[in-house]
Amino acid sequence: MNRTLFIRSILVLLVAGVTALAVSIGAVYLLGDRQGAANVSGQTERSFAEPGTVPIGGSFTLVDHTGKTVTDGDFRGKFLLVFFGFTNCPDVCPTTLAEMARTIDLLGNAADAVAFLFVSVDPERDTPAVMAEYVKAFDPRITGLTGSLEQVDAMAKTYRVAYEKTPAGAEDSNGSGSAGDDDYLISHQANTYLMSRQGEYLTHFSYGTVPEKMAETIREAISRFGDGEGEN
Numbered sequence: 001m002n003r004t005l006f007i008r009s010i011l012v013l014l015v016a017g018v019t020a021l022a023v024s025i026g027a028v029y030l031l032g033d034r035q036g037a038a039n040v041s042g043q044t045e046r047s048f049a050e051p052g053t054v055p056i057g058g059s060f061t062l063v064d065h066t067g068k069t070v071t072d073g074d075f076r077g078k079f080l081l082v083f084f085g086f087t088n089c090p091d092v093c094p095t096t097l098a099e100m101a102r103t104i105d106l107l108g109n110a111a112d113a114v115a116f117l118f119v120s121v122d123p124e125r126d127t128p129a130v131m132a133e134y135v136k137a138f139d140p141r142i143t144g145l146t147g148s149l150e151q152v153d154a155m156a157k158t159y160r161v162a163y164e165k166t167p168a169g170a171e172d173s174n175g176s177g178s179a180g181d182d183d184y185l186i187s188h189q190a191n192t193y194l195m196s197r198q199g200e201y202l203t204h205f206s207y208g209t210v211p212e213k214m215a216e217t218i219r220e221a222i223s224r225f226g227d228g229e230g231e232n
Contacts, residue, residue: 062152076199100211120152168185
């Protein structure tokens with residue numbers, strides 16, 4: 001092989017490698033869209049959507065970790081920090097709940113203006129009693145929510161959160177699955193949502209956002225959208 005042919009061969013390999021990388025990156029974004037990540041044009045964790053302009057969130061009826069039936073109306077007047085997950089999750093969910101607990105500590109008295117909600121996407125296993133034990137391990141101010149499959153699915157749809165039960169051993173693209181006693185996993189999207197006192201979308205935090213940033217953003221929301229009862 002002469003020198004020119006050799007160089008051309010190397011260039012062909014490089015182009016092929018770049019093309020493969022581009023395809024892989026594109027597949028990741030497409031998968032993220034399919035799994036229901038909140039894709040809000042121009043929206044970042046450093047800004048807020050104008051309340052009522054983003055179709056995320058809405059009314060719901062669920063059961064809290066004490067066994068009481070609750071609705072979105074029971075939390076009206078407080079900002080909401082909402083995360084969807086499940087108690088058998090080995091890493092993403094406990095990490096996020098620990099970060100939520102740390103955020104609560106960092107907020108101090110400002111935490112009283114916020115309801116911290118952990119919504120199970122595995123209500124078949126996550127009974128109120130199971131949820132009570134789970135949230136207690138992180139912070140008693142976190143409310144665990146579960147309910148019937150229909151109730152959970154209805155709330156998840158209003159938050160544009162996709163989740164799926166898959167056979168044990170199947171790979172979870174979010175790293176958030178666990179083979180439980182019933183031998184299945186739950187694949188789910190892992191954003192945490194900050195909602196206004198009227199339950200309207202303000203912003204979201206991607207998995208791995210540090211508690212300091214979450215606390216700072218929540219304080220900013222309280223300051224910007226009012227911390228008085230019934231204010232927006």
